Amino acid sequence: MEFSWMIGGEAGFGIMASGLTLSKTFARGGLHVFDAIEYPSLIRGGHNTYMVRTASREVHSHTGYIDMLVALNEETIHLHKEEMAPTGCILFDGMHEPEDRFGVHADISLFPIPLGDIVKDLGGQPIMRNTAAIGATIALIGYDLSLFENLLADMFKHKSEDVVRDNIHVARAGYDFMMNNHPGGSGIIVKPADGLRRMVVSGNEAVGLGALAAGCRFYSAYPMTPASGLLHFLAAEERNHNLVVKHTEDELAAILMAIGASHAGVRAMTASSGGGFSLMVEALGLAAMTETPLVVMEAQRPGPSTGLATRTEAGDLRFVMHASQGDFPRVVMAPGDAEECFQAAGHAFNLAEKYQVPVIILTDKFLTESHKTVDGFEPVPVDRGELLDHAHLDNITDYKRYEMTDSGISPRIIPGHRKGVFIANSNEHDEHGRYLEDPLNRTAMMDKRMKKLEHLAAELEEPHLYGPKTADLTLLSWGSTKGPILEAMMLLKNSDITVNFLQILNLYPFPREKVTRIIKSARLTIDVENNQTAQLAGMIREYTGMKVDEKILKYNGRPFTPEEIANRVAEVVRHG
Amino acid sequence: MAEIQDFRMDKKPVWCPGCGNFGILTALRGALADSGYEPHQVMIVSGIGCHGAVTQYVNANGFHSIHGRTLPVATGIHLANHELSVLAMAGDGDGYGIGMGHFIHAMRRNMDMAHIVHNNKLYSLTTGQTSPTTDKGRPTKSTPFGVIEIPVNPLTLALSSGATYISRGFAGDPPHLRKLIADAIAHKGFALVDVLQPCVTFNHVNTNTFYKERVYKLDEDGNYDTADKMAAYERALEWGEKIPIGLFYRESRPTYEDEVVTIRDMPLVKRPVEGVDITKTMEQFL
Numbered sequence: 128m129e130f131s132w133m134i135g136g137e138a139g140f141g142i143m144a145s146g147l148t149l150s151k152t153f154a155r156g157g158l159h160v161f162d163a164i165e166y167p168s169l170i171r172g173g174h175n176t177y178m179v180r181t182a183s184r185e186v187h188s189h190t191g192y193i194d195m196l197v198a199l200n201e202e203t204i205h206l207h208k209e210e211m212a213p214t215g216c217i218l219f220d221g222m223h224e225p226e227d228r229f230g231v232h233a234d235i236s237l238f239p240i241p242l243g244d245i246v247k248d249l250g251g252q253p254i255m256r257n258t259a260a261i262g263a264t265i266a267l268i269g270y271d272l273s274l275f276e277n278l279l280a281d282m283f284k285h286k287s288e289d290v291v292r293d294n295i296h297v298a299r300a301g302y303d304f305m306m307n308n309h310p311g312g313s314g315i316i317v318k319p320a321d322g323l324r325r326m327v328v329s330g331n332e333a334v335g336l337g338a339l340a341a342g343c344r345f346y347s348a349y350p351m352t353p354a355s356g357l358l359h360f361l362a363a364e365e366r367n368h369n370l371v372v373k374h375t376e377d378e379l380a381a382i383l384m385a386i387g388a389s390h391a392g393v394r395a396m397t398a399s400s401g402g403g404f405s406l407m408v409e410a411l412g413l414a415a416m417t418e419t420p421l422v423v424m425e426a427q428r429p430g431p432s433t434g435l436a437t438r439t440e441a442g443d444l445r446f447v448m449h450a451s452q453g454d455f456p457r458v459v460m461a462p463g464d465a466e467e468c469f470q471a472a473g474h475a476f477n478l479a480e481k482y483q484v485p486v487i488i489l490t491d492k493f494l495t496e497s498h499k500t501v502d503g504f505e506p507v508p509v510d511r512g513e514l515l516d517h518a519h520l521d522n523i524t525d526y527k528r529y530e531m532t533d534s535g536i537s538p539r540i541i542p543g544h545r546k547g548v549f550i551a552n553s554n555e556h557d558e559h560g561r562y563l564e565d566p567l568n569r570t571a572m573m574d575k576r577m578k579k580l581e582h583l584a585a586e587l588e589e590p591h592l593y594g595p596k597t598a599d600l601t602l603l604s605w606g607s608t609k610g611p612i613l614e615a616m617m618l619l620k621n622s623d624i625t626v627n628f629l630q631i632l633n634l635y636p637f638p639r640e641k642v643t644r645i646i647k648s649a650r651l652t653i654d655v656e657n658n659q660t661a662q663l664a665g666m667i668r669e670y671t672g673m674k675v676d677e678k679i680l681k682y683n684g685r686p687f688t689p690e691e692i693a694n695r696v697a698e699v700v701r702h703g
Numbered sequence: 704m705a706e707i708q709d710f711r712m713d714k715k716p717v718w719c720p721g722c723g724n725f726g727i728l729t730a731l732r733g734a735l736a737d738s739g740y741e742p743h744q745v746m747i748v749s750g751i752g753c754h755g756a757v758t759q760y761v762n763a764n765g766f767h768s769i770h771g772r773t774l775p776v777a778t779g780i781h782l783a784n785h786e787l788s789v790l791a792m793a794g795d796g797d798g799y800g801i802g803m804g805h806f807i808h809a810m811r812r813n814m815d816m817a818h819i820v821h822n823n824k825l826y827s828l829t830t831g832q833t834s835p836t837t838d839k840g841r842p843t844k845s846t847p848f849g850v851i852e853i854p855v856n857p858l859t860l861a862l863s864s865g866a867t868y869i870s871r872g873f874a875g876d877p878p879h880l881r882k883l884i885a886d887a888i889a890h891k892g893f894a895l896v897d898v899l900q901p902c903v904t905f906n907h908v909n910t911n912t913f914y915k916e917r918v919y920k921l922d923e924d925g926n927y928d929t930a931d932k933m934a935a936y937e938r939a940l941e942w943g944e945k946i947p948i949g950l951f952y953r954e955s956r957p958t959y960e961d962e963v964v965t966i967r968d969m970p971l972v973k974r975p976v977e978g979v980d981i982t983k984t985m986e987q988f989l
């Protein structure tokens with residue numbers, strides 16, 4: 128069983144919240160879910176959609192076809208009728224079908240439902256049309272209404288009993304309307320499955336949970352889509368987990384406060400999207416030069432400049448890889464789904480502290496704002512690296528914060544101990560942190576810092592290979608394209624093409640060996656990326672000297688759909 | 704108790720002979736000794752500019768950050784460990800130019816820290832360009848035909864932005880400046896000390912003699928009330944034949960950290976990193 132549902136309408140109709148409640152309703156029934164949202168950078172007006180895709184197996188992505196479309200206005204139908212599955216159906220707010228059936232294909236059934244009137248009759252707010260629509264959806268697919276009712280009760284219990292009751296009444300009215308008028312349903316059947324009650328989390332929330340589990344105590348940020356979700360989540364958890372969450376005056380302050388907090392000894396993080404990260408770039412180098420641990424999430428959206436503020440792209444790989452002047456070690460991670468977001472946050476704090484370097488978690492709008500069901504999260508054990516405790520410092524006579532060591536890692540301390548007074552310096556410095564221009568010292572300090580990369584590279588998780596060990600073609604990608612690619616591979620299972628997929632999970636230090644090995648053994652390689660210039664392909668060329676054979680690129684501000692990838696793969700095979 | 708020599712470093716300052724920064728350094732060390740803190744309990748954050756090297760010459764924890772960014776670094780340090788006494792140093796270009804945004808927000812925030820601005824009315828490390836405090840009409844390297852803008856007035860700006868301790872010192876009078884800095888450290892809240900600092904190399908107008916002939920001490924005026932904001936505005940606007948130094952304004956307002964619930968019981972840095980339980984947090988996602 129697989130089912131894809133989309134609700135669409137004007138911004139301000141409450142579409143985001145309603146989509147999530149349907150995702151959770153499916154998850155509470157033991158199903159797997161992936162959802163994806165599209166909205167313009169407007170608070171009111173413009174077209175919003177929320178797609179919920181559910182199945183009894185793990186769902187990795189949204190899809191390009193719609194089984195059931197809920198249209199809160201007519202525009203939704205016109206914008207999305209081409210995406211309807213051949214036997215799909217459309218629910219729309221109305222009393223009856225118009226004669227021209229909105230020009231929708233004859234095989235698609237239309238279900239008018241007077242959502243506005245239903246809500247008005249029950250004395251509800253116009254925004255509750257969504258609730259009625261979900262009730263109607265549940266009736267049409269034969270799903271269990273009580274799962275939705277229980278969810279509404281949980282969601283609104285902090286408000287009042289009246290709010291819970293009113294919402295449940297509206298949900299039931301929508302449900303009853305369809306049961307009475309279309310007792311046969313829509314022909315689509317979605318049944319709860321037995322099994323786990325899974326969580327529905329967004330990439331932002333998964334990063335946030337990972338940060339909390341990692342003992343993050345300081346989060347400073349300036350709002351910018353699509354990183355704001357992380358700020359909102361952590362701000363709401365501030366008191367539950369004893370952290371400080373600071374909405375700063377700008378992104379410069381955000382990263383600098385995080386550096387200050389980290390210097391003082393707490394695990395600290397900041398996040399932004401490309402524009403905000405541009406402002407953080409100078410301070411990124413400050414963290415590097417002072418060897419202050421730092422975790423930064425960069426949630427990409429299409430650039431340059433303000434670009435498409437609420438859409439998706441993965442065009443900042445080269446930027447984060449080289450951001451800030453000079454050479455210095457850093458880590459760039461690119462989780463591909465919610466589970467990997469959680470893990471990435473845990474590893475990021477460990478690596479930042481162990482190697483005393485900036486760690487960048489590269490995400491994007493599609494990843495941070497889509498929700499996925501997860502079974503649970505396995506926290507990464509905390510490893511603070513060489514952090515000298517105060518008892519140790521008692522026995523030290525001359526503490527050198529930037530001591531030359533074989534690993535390049537100088538033991539760190541938490542400032543505040545009598546014997547641990549030192550200077551962190553943005554200027555090149557000696558082992559004590561004092562400004563020093565000496566050429567020999569400069570060379571030694573550069574080498575000391577860069578030496579960390581060798582050890583780091585050995586510790587990072589290798590790229591993941593999905594599918595058979597050898598295949599007709601090997602897809603290469605990173606980040607959120609993972610989901611659509613995994614789904615595309617399923618679509619290609621019935622074709623005569625065998626495909627495998629190398630997901631590069633950590634992009635810097637670049638996993639040269641494994642990528643070289645895989646490309647060497649591949650028959651045909653295709654780079655799949657959500658950007659215009661095939662940034663990963665360029666990196667592969669740079670670090671392995673190997674050339675990727677073909678490219679599948681998309682940069683219209685929207686994520687790949689599995690169908691798109693599958694079709695383009697088939698095309699490449701046919702013509703390549 | 705730490706003595707003045709405990710805050711001394713054996714390094715010879717690179718400042719030009721006669722630079723006002725020497726006077727500020729002397730006053731700073733004295734004020735630290737007066738504060739009752741020991742070197743390891745103090746964190747001095749500096750920016751970039753001639754003043755920035757100050758962290759090299761004081762025996763205390765130091766963070767020599769980047770141009771214009773001392774205040775956010777200092778803020779992060781203080782929020783993570785409010786048991787450290789945090790001093791944020793800046794130049795006038797640093798604090799009132801590139802760092803102006805941070806300056807205003809730090810005052811609104813009223814976090815417990817002392818902000819000492821080495822105000823030589825020029826960019827000196829970059830060899831003498833105009834700064835936000837350079838007088839209108841003054842030719843400089845970057846304004847050879849004279850500055851067109853009027854200067855920023857740090858004191859009136861501080862008054863309107865919510866600083867709770869606002870003073871002006873003079874690098875040529877280290878004992879008086881020492882008292883102001885010590886008071887700023889002791890003050891609970893954001894304390895600004897704007898320091899008139901002669902730059903012997905590039906500023907040939909606002910020299911040591913220029914200031915010596917003009918400065919007078921507000922504290923010697925028995926009628927001056929440091930709680931009177933309007934009076935403070937009046938004195939802050941006084942710049943000419945006479946230039947006031949001393950404490951302009953002081954008020955008591957809850958500090959930012961007083962209102963952050965999560966650091967009330969203990970500094971963040973003392974909370975355990977390991978073993979955080981997120982099971983309850985995860986329930987909201989079901």
Ligand SMILES: Cc1ncc(C[n+]2csc(CCOP(=O)(O)OP(=O)(O)O)c2C)c(N)n1
Pocket residue numbers: 751752753754755770793794795796797798821823825826827828829834
């Ligand atoms: C982002 C950035 N821009 C410019 C500079 C170059 N720079 C170094 S110090 C300085 C100005 C110094 O003036 P001020 O802050 O008044 O300090 P002073 O040297 O006068 O003590 C500038 C522009 C820099 N280091 N960083």
